[in-house]
Amino acid sequence: MGSEAEGFPSTFLDGDLVEQVPDSIRLELGAEEKVLVAVSGDLTPQNQYGRSWLIVTGGRLYAYGSEGDEGPTAVIPLSEVEDVEVRRFVGNDVLVVKTPDRAVEALRATKTHAPKMDRARLALLGLLHARGKREAERPVGPTVEDGGGRQVRCSKCGRVIPPWTTVCPACISRRAVIWRILQYVRPYRLLAAAGLALSILLAGVSLIPTYLLKPLVNNVKPGADVGILITLVPILLGVHALRLLLSAARQYSLSKLGERIILDLRTRLYEHLQILSMSFYDKHSTGTIMSRVLSDTGRVQGFVTWEVQQLIVDVLTLTSIGVFLFYVNWRLAVLVLTPVPVLAVATKLFSGSVRRLYRKAWTRWSNLSATLADAIPGVSVVKAFAQEGREIDRFNGKAGDIYETHLHIASLSASFFPLMGFLMSLGALMLWWVGGRQVLAGGGFTPGDLMMFIGFTWQFYGPIERLSNFSRALQEATTSAERVFEVLDMMPEVEDRRDAVTLPPVRGHLRFEHVSFAYEGGEEVLHDVSFELKPGQTLGLVGPSGAGKTTLVKLILRFYDPTEGRITLDGHDLREVRKESLRRQVGMVLQEPFLFSGSIAENIAYGRPDARPEEVIAAAKVANIHDFITTLPEGYDFEVGERGHRLSGGERQRVSIARAVLKDPRILILDEATSFVDTETESLIQEALNRLMMGRTAIVIAHRLTTVKNADKILVLEEGRIVEEGTHQQLLRNNGLYGRLCRMQAQLSVIAE
Amino acid sequence: MGRALRRRAGGTGLRFLNPAETRIYWGGDGSLRVEVGGLNHTVSRVARAFPLTAPGKYIALLDEEEREIGWVEEVDRLDRASAEALRRALERAYFIPVITRILDLREEYGVYVWETETDRGPRTFEVTSRHHVREVQPGHVVVKDAYGNLYDIPDITSLDDQSRTLLDPLI
Numbered sequence: 001m002g003s004e005a006e007g008f009p010s011t012f013l014d015g016d017l018v019e020q021v022p023d024s025i026r027l028e029l030g031a032e033e034k035v036l037v038a039v040s041g042d043l044t045p046q047n048q049y050g051r052s053w054l055i056v057t058g059g060r061l062y063a064y065g066s067e068g069d070e071g072p073t074a075v076i077p078l079s080e081v082e083d084v085e086v087r088r089f090v091g092n093d094v095l096v097v098k099t100p101d102r103a104v105e106a107l108r109a110t111k112t113h114a115p116k117m118d119r120a121r122l123a124l125l126g127l128l129h130a131r132g133k134r135e136a137e138r139p140v141g142p143t144v145e146d147g148g149g150r151q152v153r154c155s156k157c158g159r160v161i162p163p164w165t166t167v168c169p170a171c172i173s174r175r176a177v178i179w180r181i182l183q184y185v186r187p188y189r190l191l192a193a194a195g196l197a198l199s200i201l202l203a204g205v206s207l208i209p210t211y212l213l214k215p216l217v218n219n220v221k222p223g224a225d226v227g228i229l230i231t232l233v234p235i236l237l238g239v240h241a242l243r244l245l246l247s248a249a250r251q252y253s254l255s256k257l258g259e260r261i262i263l264d265l266r267t268r269l270y271e272h273l274q275i276l277s278m279s280f281y282d283k284h285s286t287g288t289i290m291s292r293v294l295s296d297t298g299r300v301q302g303f304v305t306w307e308v309q310q311l312i313v314d315v316l317t318l319t320s321i322g323v324f325l326f327y328v329n330w331r332l333a334v335l336v337l338t339p340v341p342v343l344a345v346a347t348k349l350f351s352g353s354v355r356r357l358y359r360k361a362w363t364r365w366s367n368l369s370a371t372l373a374d375a376i377p378g379v380s381v382v383k384a385f386a387q388e389g390r391e392i393d394r395f396n397g398k399a400g401d402i403y404e405t406h407l408h409i410a411s412l413s414a415s416f417f418p419l420m421g422f423l424m425s426l427g428a429l430m431l432w433w434v435g436g437r438q439v440l441a442g443g444g445f446t447p448g449d450l451m452m453f454i455g456f457t458w459q460f461y462g463p464i465e466r467l468s469n470f471s472r473a474l475q476e477a478t479t480s481a482e483r484v485f486e487v488l489d490m491m492p493e494v495e496d497r498r499d500a501v502t503l504p505p506v507r508g509h510l511r512f513e514h515v516s517f518a519y520e521g522g523e524e525v526l527h528d529v530s531f532e533l534k535p536g537q538t539l540g541l542v543g544p545s546g547a548g549k550t551t552l553v554k555l556i557l558r559f560y561d562p563t564e565g566r567i568t569l570d571g572h573d574l575r576e577v578r579k580e581s582l583r584r585q586v587g588m589v590l591q592e593p594f595l596f597s598g599s600i601a602e603n604i605a606y607g608r609p610d611a612r613p614e615e616v617i618a619a620a621k622v623a624n625i626h627d628f629i630t631t632l633p634e635g636y637d638f639e640v641g642e643r644g645h646r647l648s649g650g651e652r653q654r655v656s657i658a659r660a661v662l663k664d665p666r667i668l669i670l671d672e673a674t675s676f677v678d679t680e681t682e683s684l685i686q687e688a689l690n691r692l693m694m695g696r697t698a699i700v701i702a703h704r705l706t707t708v709k710n711a712d713k714i715l716v717l718e719e720g721r722i723v724e725e726g727t728h729q730q731l732l733r734n735n736g737l738y739g740r741l742c743r744m745q746a747q748l749s750v751i752a753e
Numbered sequence: 754m755g756r757a758l759r760r761r762a763g764g765t766g767l768r769f770l771n772p773a774e775t776r777i778y779w780g781g782d783g784s785l786r787v788e789v790g791g792l793n794h795t796v797s798r799v800a801r802a803f804p805l806t807a808p809g810k811y812i813a814l815l816d817e818e819e820r821e822i823g824w825v826e827e828v829d830r831l832d833r834a835s836a837e838a839l840r841r842a843l844e845r846a847y848f849i850p851v852i853t854r855i856l857d858l859r860e861e862y863g864v865y866v867w868e869t870e871t872d873r874g875p876r877t878f879e880v881t882s883r884h885h886v887r888e889v890q891p892g893h894v895v896v897k898d899a900y901g902n903l904y905d906i907p908d909i910t911s912l913d914d915q916s917r918t919l920l921d922p923l924i
Contacts, residue, residue, distance in 0.1 A: 047844050049874035090804065091848035091902050102782040110848065111900040112878075152899055160864045160879035160899045170862055360922035363883060479862060 017123050022067045025053060033057040036127060039120045041109030043092055045073055054095065054107040054120065056127065061097060063106045074104050084124045086117045093117045097124075177478045180485060181304055184261050191257045195305070198250035199313045205246060207321070208239045210455035218448035258305035265297045269484060277492045278559040282519065292487060296480040303477030311470060314463035321460045328449065332435050336457050339427040340464055343420065347468040350416050354409065355472075361405040368398040424461050428454050494561050496578050503581040506570040508535040508666045508697030510556070514565035517555060525551050526720045528565070533713070538698040540708025542738060543717035549701045552717070553669045556699065557586055569667070587665030589689075591701075593656035595644025600629060601636040603644070603655055607663035615662060623658035624688040625651065650681035657688045668698040705742050714738065770814075770823040777814075777835040785842045787814055787822060794822045799842045805889045805905070808847070812839070849903045850876065852896070855916035858923075865923070867896070871904065878902065886923045894924060 019038045021029075029035070037056040044050040045065040053064040061081065063074040076097060083098040084106075095107040095117055109117060154161055154168030161168050185192050212232055219228040270293060273280075281289075325333040375382060375391050382391050431454050438445040510533040517526040526548045533539050541549045554560055555567060558579050567574045574582060587607075595603045604619055605611045611619075616636065620626040628651060632638045644652045660668065670689060686707075693700075702708045709728045716724035716731070716738045724736050731738040776788040777796075785796040794816055802811035812825040828836050828843075850871035857868040865880040878898040880886060885897040894906040909917060909924075 043848070047848065047873060049850075049871070049876055089846045089848065091850075092845070094845065104783060111902045112898075114900065159861065160881060168862075356922050363923060 017119060021053070021055065024067055024069055025055065025062075025064055028069075028071065029055065029057065029062070037120065037123050039107065039116060041095075041107045041113060041117075043108040043110060045105070045108070052107060052109075056124065061106065061124075063104070074106065076104060076106075078127070081124075081128060084121050084128070086121050088114075095120060174474070174478050177481050177485070181300060181477075181481050184264055185257070185304055187264075188257055188260050191253055191260070195250060195253040195257055196309060196312060198246055198253060199309050200316060202243065202246040202250055203313045203317045204320075205239060205243055207317075207456075207459070209236060210452060210459060212236060213455050214446070214448035214452040216448070217451045218446050254305050254309060258301045261304060262297050262301040265300065265484065266293060269293055269297065269487060272488050272490075275492050276487075276490060277494045278554070279519070280490060280492075292483055296483050299477055299480040300484060303473065303481075307470070307473050307477065310466060314466055318460065318463050318467075321456050325453065325456055325460070328453065329435075329438075329445065332431060332438075332453055335430050335434055336427060336453075336460060338430070339423050339461075343423060343461060343464050344468045346416075346420065346423070347465050350412070351469050351472070354412060357405060357409045357412065361402060361409065364398065364401045364405055368395070368402060371395055371398055420465070424458065427461070428457055431457060494558055494579065497576065500576060500578045501572075503569070503572055503577040503585065506572075506585055506666050509533070509570045510667065510697055510699075511568045512565070513568070515555065515562045515567060516564040517551060517560065517562050519560075524563075524720060526555075526562075529720075529722055530565075531713070531715060531722070531725070533697055533699070535697055536695055537712040538693060538700060538708075538710070540711035540714040541699060541701045541717060542705065542708060542714055542741065543723075546719075547717040548720040549717055550671065551720075553588075553671065553699055553701065556667070556669065557588070558582055585665050586667045586669065587660035587663045587696075588669045589653075589656050589660050589671065589692075591671040593644070593652045595640050595647070595652055595655060597640065597642045597644075599634075599637045599639055600632075600655060603640060604658045604662055606659055611662055616658075619658040619662035620655075622661045622688060622691050623654045624684040625654035625658055628654075650678070650685065653685055654688060657685070657692060661692055666696060668693060668696045670698065670700045705738075705745055767811075768821065768823045769826045772826075772830045772832070775823075775825075775831060775835060777831065777838045779838055779841070785838065789823065796822065796842070799839065799846050801843070801847065804847055804849070805895050806893070808843070812843070848873075849895075849905050851905045851907060854913060855919045858919040864899075867898075867904075869904070876904075878904070883923055888924050894920070 017037050017039055018035060019040055021035060021038050035055060035057055037054070039054050041052045041054070042049060044052050051067050053062070053067070055062045055064070056078070059078055061074075061076045061078055062072045064071075065073040076099060080099045081097055082100060085096050085098070087094045087096055092108055092110050093114055094105050097104045097106045107117070107120070152160060154171055156171045157168060159168060159170050212235065215228065216232060219225075273289065273293070322333070325336060371394055375395070382388060431450070435445065435450045435453060439447050439450055512529050512531050515526060515529045516524055518524040529548075529552065531539070541552065543549055551560075555562055556574075558574055561575055569577075569582070596606070600620075601613070601616050604616050608615075613636075617626060620629060620636075629636055629638070638646075640647055640652075640655075644655070647655065670693075700708055700711065705728075708714055712727070714724075714726060714728060714731055715722050716736070718737060724731055724734060724738050726734065732742060770787075770789055774790050778786055778788075780786045780795075785799070787794050787796050794814075796814045797817045798815040798819070800813045800815060801808055802813065809828045810826065812828065814822040814825065816822050825831065825839065828839055831839065850873040852869045852871050854870040855867065856870065857866070859866050863881075865883075865886075866877070867880060868877045869875070880896060881899050887895050887897075889895050892909050894909055896904040896906070898904070906912065906920075909920060912920070
């Protein structure tokens with residue numbers, strides 16, 4: 001039982017609310033009492049880890065602080081229970097049962113059991129409800145869903161699933177993954193076969209010089225015929241030249257194979273990333289996506305080309321040398337094998353501790369780079385607060401940590417490799433001792449045999465080191481591959497139907513019909529939203545942050561589909577048209593305009609790369625940015641830098657307006673385009689926007705109410721609902737939330753003036 | 754709230770409860786109560802300002818409307834019974850066991866599995882990111898597991914050698 005309390009009871013996984021009650025408690029309750037709910041927590045009332053219980057029978061609620069025989073810590077008749085609540089604290093939750101005169105802690109558990117606490121609460125409330133209504137016992141089962149969210153634990157093996165994946169890496173079939181990796185080799189099977197053949201040939205050829213040691217040693221002695229040298233030396237020369245050629249050819253073909261595969265894989269991955277819906281990007285951070293595209297694909301490449309080839313070559317070398325050695329002299333061959341287990345074990349241990357050290361070094365590296373990433377962009381703050389000294393100390397401390405760790409690695413490697421060399425020499429020395437005596441005894445075993453034997457022994461030990469580490473390489477590669485395949489297997493959630501039609505050019509008649517929406521696994525962020533917008537009209541969206549304004553416009557762009565209701569554009573249900581044909585007709589100017597690195601002209605023409613230069617300039621004029629651009633020495637060819645950082649906020653804003661102008665969309669979405677800029681820039685932007693909105697259906701998200709004053713219709717959203725609707729004048733007269741917001745902003749602007 | 758609350762730095766200052774005039778106790782109905790300068794409040798929440806670095810200092814007492822009743826500057830300066838009552842409330846509001854020994858710390862498929870002994874009994878838990886092992890002050894490490902539970906190592910130098918060797922690669 002103890003191990004279960006500290007581990008994770010299996011009942012947690014299937015969400016059952018009638019767990020197996022331990023006998024000590026079962027006996028106390030009496031056999032005739034029917035248990036309706038039995039849930040266990042993992043904390044005792046004394047704040048220790050240990051199993052505690054909440055048990056509900058037909059008439060009473062029992063709280064047990066432990067599984068011992070101390071009896072229940074509380075017994076409450078169900079008729080007295082008024083309410084049940086879960087109180088959330090740091091590191092633990094408490095289920096509190098309220099009676100008219102007190103609040104009793106009925107069950108405590110760590111956050112590990114948080115979903116179960118909620119289920120237990122709902123089950124208890126269900127029981128109370130049922131009692132209040134008709135005194136009937138309602139069966140309580142695992143009917144309540146988990147509170148959304150992702151699965152923490154693998155349902156098969158119970159392991160925690162790492163946050164960067166949704167499949168349990170312990171339960172994936174390695175064979176299936178490897179098979180799938182090899183599919184990427186298939187288009188290049190000739191190249192792969194050539195690489196493998198070259199590898200095997202190279203390994204075979206490398207054995208020849210060792211083999212030739214025998215005739216060399218046996219025949220090159222005082223008084224012998226020079227003919228042996230005349231034949232053998234040219235042969236050796238040829239062998240070495242052949243090795244050179246084979247080695248170069250192998251290197252080239254395997255590199256080419258690897259590069260081809262990684263190119264395919266990266267392209268496939270990137271194409272797929274572009275197709276995936278926004279919800280994928282909600283769930284994964286930029287960093288993890290980048291590491292999948294860059295390092296995971298790289299690891300897969302290294303594996304399919306070098307590791308697999310090396311494995312095949314090593315196994316072949318090992319068996320062929322092994323068989324040959326046993327064939328020549330089985331007694332000595334057994335001697336050769338004796339250090340092998342030691343070598344294998346030592347290599348494994350060493351790579352284990354070196355890996356640990358490398359992890360430490362890596363952790364410290366990323367600490368150091370985080371320090372740099374903080375301090376360098378923030379250098380003006382550092383200087384303004386005169387904290388240079390502290391930043392230098394901070395850096396020095398971290399750099400010193402890295403020095404220490406690397407020194408540790410160096411000292412470990414410095415002793416390990418000579419030690420391995422020493423172990424192998426011991427094997428060779430044993431051969432000298434035993435084999436040398438055989439030679440001296442004058443059996444059929446010649447000095448040449450001995451030299452050859454020792455030569456092969458050295459070649460035998462090499463692959464053993466590599467093979468001892470192969471399982472690790474295999475694990476890393478399959479895990480990386482799985483991460484890549486996981487993305488490739490993901491289906492975009494907002495997908496065009498097979499019978500989706502191309503949206504013809506629209507007039508811009510937009511309707512929301514009872515639209516509700518919830519992000520996956522989350523609460524509803526839009527409830528029953530309905531409105532209509534005629535072609536050319538402007539809609540203002542107003543409301544506190546988090547009210548659902550941005551979500552609403554994302555639905556128009558079909559970044560997501562509504563969970564209920566429908567959106568139509570000129571009568572077409574958005575779900576029935578191709579996303580691409582819809583988005584072509586919608587323009588967007590975002591709160592934080594996003595420019596890509598490239599010239600200003602390229603950024604303006606982003607939505608229409610084929611636009612003629614005069615169109616780009618015309619668009620810039622409409623957007624009030626042309627005059628600024630002409631002051632730049634590079635004009636429209638000015639490079640804006642990564643994310644447009646070489647332009648100011650107001651300039652970026654107007655470039656993005658020009659982008660929308662050039663696209664000439666029927667529907668326009670503006671997300672509070674005039675924040676964070678000075679008054680003059682604001683009026684430039686406002687002018688540009690007014691030109692842009694002319695004659696188009698526009699949806700404007702505004703925090704400053706002056707922006708939407710002239711809108712044909714204003715929707716006031718609060719917590720996902722439309723709470724007010726009308727023109728500026730109508731809403732002011734209503735004197736509701738909009739009126740209040742207006743007065744607050746008016747006060748602010750008075751202060752500003 | 755008068756004289757019992759020492760005001761500091763005008764309206765936005767912290768209202769520290771004067772330890773001499775403050776009494777904290779558990780009521781019969783299972784709620785925490787504070788009596789200060791003759792006024793009696795129900796405390797619905799106790800909140801540490803620095804749960805990790807100064808758990809015994811700067812504790813806000815809040816009422817049902819989440820309004821500040823006042824701040825306890827230092828638990829130890831309250832009278833013994835009040836300090837005891839407040840500690841009990843804090844124990845519940847912040848369950849952060851102290852790791853006294855690390856028996857094993859291994860990586861399985863990118864997840865760190867910790868087998869530990871804590872001051873609240875043995876515990877095995879999983880940590881899904883190295884960023885969840887955080888050095889909040891030099892030598893003071895706080896760990897967050899896959900479910901958001903916290904574990905405290907106030908001073909890594911007081912751990913035994915094996916525990917430190919296991920922990921070292923992560924910090």
